[in-house]
Amino acid sequence: MESEKIxxxxxxxxxxxxxxxxxxxxxxxxxxxxxxxASMSHWKQQGKKGMWINLPIQHxxxxxxxxxxxxxxxxxxxxxxxxxxxxxxxxxxLPANASHRVGVGAFVINSKREVLxxxxxxxxxxxxxxxxxxxxxxxxxxxxxxxxVREVKEETGIETEFVEVLAFRQSHESFFQKSDLFFVCMxxxxxxxxxxxxxxxxxxxxMPVEDYAAQPFVQENELFDFIAKxxxxxxxxxxxxxxxxxxxxxSGKRTYLYFNNDTIASHLLASKHE
Amino acid sequence: MESEKIxxxxxxxxxxxxxxxxxxxxxxxxxxxxxxxASMSHWKQQGKKGMWINLPIQHxxxxxxxxxxxxxxxxxxxxxxxxxxxxxxxxxxLPANASHRVGVGAFVINSKREVLxxxxxxxxxxxxxxxxxxxxxxxxxxxxxxxxVREVKEETGIETEFVEVLAFRQSHESFFQKSDLFFVCMxxxxxxxxxxxxxxxxxxxxMPVEDYAAQPFVQENELFDFIAKxxxxxxxxxxxxxxxxxxxxxSGKRTYLYFNNDTIASHLLASKHE
Numbered sequence: 093m094e095s096e097k098i099x100x101x102x103x104x105x106x107x108x109x110x111x112x113x114x115x116x117x118x119x120x121x122x123x124x125x126x127x128x129x130a131s132m133s134h135w136k137q138q139g140k141k142g143m144w145i146n147l148p149i150q151h152x153x154x155x156x157x158x159x160x161x162x163x164x165x166x167x168x169x170x171x172x173x174x175x176x177x178x179x180x181x182x183x184x185x186l187p188a189n190a191s192h193r194v195g196v197g198a199f200v201i202n203s204k205r206e207v208l209x210x211x212x213x214x215x216x217x218x219x220x221x222x223x224x225x226x227x228x229x230x231x232x233x234x235x236x237x238x239x240x241v242r243e244v245k246e247e248t249g250i251e252t253e254f255v256e257v258l259a260f261r262q263s264h265e266s267f268f269q270k271s272d273l274f275f276v277c278m279x280x281x282x283x284x285x286x287x288x289x290x291x292x293x294x295x296x297x298x299m300p301v302e303d304y305a306a307q308p309f310v311q312e313n314e315l316f317d318f319i320a321k322x323x324x325x326x327x328x329x330x331x332x333x334x335x336x337x338x339x340x341x342x343s344g345k346r347t348y349l350y351f352n353n354d355t356i357a358s359h360l361l362a363s364k365h366e
Numbered sequence: 367m368e369s370e371k372i373x374x375x376x377x378x379x380x381x382x383x384x385x386x387x388x389x390x391x392x393x394x395x396x397x398x399x400x401x402x403x404a405s406m407s408h409w410k411q412q413g414k415k416g417m418w419i420n421l422p423i424q425h426x427x428x429x430x431x432x433x434x435x436x437x438x439x440x441x442x443x444x445x446x447x448x449x450x451x452x453x454x455x456x457x458x459x460l461p462a463n464a465s466h467r468v469g470v471g472a473f474v475i476n477s478k479r480e481v482l483x484x485x486x487x488x489x490x491x492x493x494x495x496x497x498x499x500x501x502x503x504x505x506x507x508x509x510x511x512x513x514x515v516r517e518v519k520e521e522t523g524i525e526t527e528f529v530e531v532l533a534f535r536q537s538h539e540s541f542f543q544k545s546d547l548f549f550v551c552m553x554x555x556x557x558x559x560x561x562x563x564x565x566x567x568x569x570x571x572x573m574p575v576e577d578y579a580a581q582p583f584v585q586e587n588e589l590f591d592f593i594a595k596x597x598x599x600x601x602x603x604x605x606x607x608x609x610x611x612x613x614x615x616x617s618g619k620r621t622y623l624y625f626n627n628d629t630i631a632s633h634l635l636a637s638k639h640e
Contacts, residue, residue, distance in 0.1 A: 108489075152433035155447075159426035167542075168442035169463065173429075174542070185488070185566075189443065190464040190544045191506040214459070215382075232465040233538045233545060259608065259625035264507045268441075268448070270464040271507060273547065292459075314613045315623060322625055330629045334533065334608070339588045349589060351533035351596055352626065355604045 100131040101145075108185075110142035111135050115151050125157040132161065136179050142186050145175040193267060194230040195274040196240040199323045200252055200281050206298035207323075208281070210247055213294040222309045223299055225276075235348050237336045240277045248296040249287030252279035256333035257350055258322050261315065276319055278326060278333065301327065374405040375419075382459075384416035385409050389425050399431040406435065410453050416460050419449040467541060468504040469548040470514040473597045474526055474555050480572035481597075482555070484521055487568040496583045497573055499550075509622050511610045514551045522570040523561030526553035530607035531624055532596050535589065550593055552600060552607065575601065 101113045113131060115124070128145075135143055145158055149171050163175040167189040178184035200208035209223035217224055228243035230236055237254040244252050255278040266272035288296045304310065305320040325331040334350040375387045387405060389398070402419075409417055419432055423445050437449040441463040452458035474482035483497035491498055502517035504510055511528040518526050529552040540546035562570045578584070579594040599605040608624040 149433060149439060152430045155429040156426045159423060164444045165423060165442040165447055166444070168439040168447060169543070170438045170440070173439055173442060173447065187541050188467060188503055188506075190467050190541075191504065192466045192468050192547070193462065193464050194466050194545075194547070229462055230465065232462075232543055236536055259623055261613075261621050261623045262510055263619060263621040265619075267461050267464075269443070269506055271468075273466070273468070315621065318611070318613060318623055318625075325629065332606070332626055332628075337592070339535075339592060345537060345539075347535050347537040347589065349533055349535045349592055351592075352606055354606075355599065 099127065100134045101127050103131065103135070105140075106142075106144075108142065109140060110144060111138075111140050112144040112146060114146045115148065115154060118151060119154070121153050121157045124154045125161065128157065128161050132177070132179075141178065141180055142184070143177045143179060147173045147175060149173070192262075192271045192273050194236070194239075195227060195272065196230060196236060196243060197225045197227040197274065197276045197319075198240050198244045198252070198279050199225060199258060199276060199326075200244060200250065200279045201301060201323075201327060202281055202284065202298060204298075205301050205327065207301045207304050208244070208248055208250060208286075208296070209299045209304060210288070210296045211294040212292055214292050217309075218294075220309070222307065223297070223304060224309075226296075227274075235336075236275050236277070236350075237348060240275075240279065244279060247288060247290045247293045249283075249285065249289065251282040253282055254336065255280055256335040258326060258331070258333040259319060276322070278323070373401065374408045375401050377405065377409070379414075380416075380418075382416065383414060384418060385412075385414050386418040386420060388420045389422065389428060392425060393428070395427050395431045398428045399435065402431065402435050406451070406453075415452065415454055416458070417451045417453060419451075421447045421449060423447070466536075466545045466547050468510070468513075469501060469546060470504055470510060470517060471499045471501040471548065471550045471593075472514050472518045472526070472553050473499060473532060473550060473600075474518060474524065474553045475575060475597075475601060476555055476558065476572060478572075479575050479601065481575045481578050482518070482522055482524060482560075482570070483573045483578060484562070484570045485568040486566055488566050491583075492568075494583070496581065497571070497578060498583075500570075501548075509610075510549050510551070510624075511622060514549075514553060518553060521562060521564045521567045523557075523559065523563065525556040527556055528610065529554050530609040532600060532605070532607040533593060550596070552597075 103111045103113045105111050158175050163177045166174045166176040210226050212218050226244050226247040230239040241252050241254055244250055258276045258278050260275045262273050264271045286296045310316045310320050332352050332354040335353050336348045336350050338346055339349050340346050377385045377387045379385050432449050437451045440448045440450040484500050486492050500518050500521040504513040515526050515528055518524055532550045532552050534549045536547050538545045560570045584590045584594050606626055606628040609627050610622045610624050612620055613623055614620050
């Protein structure tokens with residue numbers, strides 16, 4: 093058979109009975125199609141389940157051949173497209189694509205009960221005169237408790253320390269079909285001189301927290317109003333959010349766990365070996 | 367000029383100064399390339415910033431032309447690929463792709479201090495004899511508090527009611543470069559007869575909670591051990607997680623806010639007009 097003479101595409105086996113093919117050199121689409129056919133036949137004989145193709149964008153001429161061979165899209169990032177093909181006749185158990193974007197908002201309060209606020213030059217609140225808490229998106233691979241410290245620094249120049257997650261909200265269809273998780277974090281300021289350098293920030297200042305909460309855009313929005321009330325309750329010492337603790341898993345990865353450590357911190361920390 | 371005679375691709379303007387082109391009929395890739403060139407020139411003249419192409423998988427023959435025209439990948443789902451091109455000379459302000467998958471785990475406890483546990487037939491714990499809490503992935507567009515009720519029902523047949531999020535953890539590179547948020551939820555059982563129908567579940571049962579926490583896979587994993595201690599503390603009435611409240615935003619969307627309602631529930635609920 094023709095396909096048996098053609099070399100298969102270099103591949104790496106994964107831990108779930110699958111195999112990941114990586115295309116790392118340019119080739120003609122017909123040549124790729126025959127290599128792919130040989131590879132599919134080879135991995136099917138090996139009893140593999142999921143076959144993945146990681147296709148860098150510079151080889152976009154090969155996308156069509158993969159789709160014609162039965163592959164479907166799984167996910168894409170700016171520089172590559174991941175395609176997948178499920179070999180068995182049973183329903184696939186392939187992992188879903190990432191479904192959520194994650195955002196953070198900062199409640200930074202100084203000892204004069206002033207909250208750190210910004211005016212945005214763009215987006216939903218651009219040009220509205222609204223003073224809002226600094227917000228931003230969590231980068232891929234970034235921890236929530238670090239992302240919010242970075243955002244506050246970028247937008248206002250203020251150094252802060254993460255205290256806790258006060259609340260979070262989940263919303264849907266925020267961007268095409270994707271969902272969104274937004275974490276409101278309380279931060280302790282470690283510096284006080286505002287120096288805004290971010291292009292999307294028009295102005296930044298310290299504002300009495302009651303003035304913040306009295307703004308119409310807060311009062312007229314049920315969600316913003318709730319969040320402001322939570323912040324005020326926290327400020328009066330009557331609220332506990334989720335603080336973070338860094339734990340290590342069996343595989344050696346370090347991950348943050350967020351929980352209410354009001355009553356069990358001493359218990360948990362006593363048993364933690366760092 | 368040639369391109370001026372060619373009809374532009376049908377497009378819809380978005381709220382951020384961008385435009386989304388949708389390809390909804392088959393065409394030759396050269397014809398598409400010239401239509402795309404005309405469209406790019408048209409939207410540039412209109413002062414647009416981001417140009418998106420939503421390309422259904424059946425038109426995979428056109429991917430290469432879009433990339434050659436300067437588009438890059440933004441994201442993909444099984445049935446389409448989204449490409450984007452930033453027209454201005456300034457750095458792009460395009461929204462990032464979804465970065466996180468979201469999972470849920472259930473702490474379901476009956477009045478005899480027994481926790482609902484399962485043995486999985488596949489994956490990391492398949493064939494290990496480990497009794498673990500039911501877990502699963504949150505579907506796109508699904509609320510955390512509903513996803514966990516669905517998962518428990520699918521895996522054990524037990525009807526439950528969401529009580530609160532006890533804790534959550536964030537981890538990275540869980541799947542290719544994507545991050546992962548996992549929410550541990552406490553649920554109140556509303557039925558007690560176990561009927562497991564999910565193919566990935568080997569067995570399910572009610573297990574004394576102390577026996578659950580004493581299993582080596584829990585004790586030897588810092589994170590699992592923490593979570594078990596949080597559950598036990600909750601059970602003894604000394605812990606408050608985040609419960610959920612459904613709020614409506616100005617755009618009429620309904621979103622869940624998760625927060626500690628131990629001290630401010632009455633205050634917040636009093637001002638909530640449902």
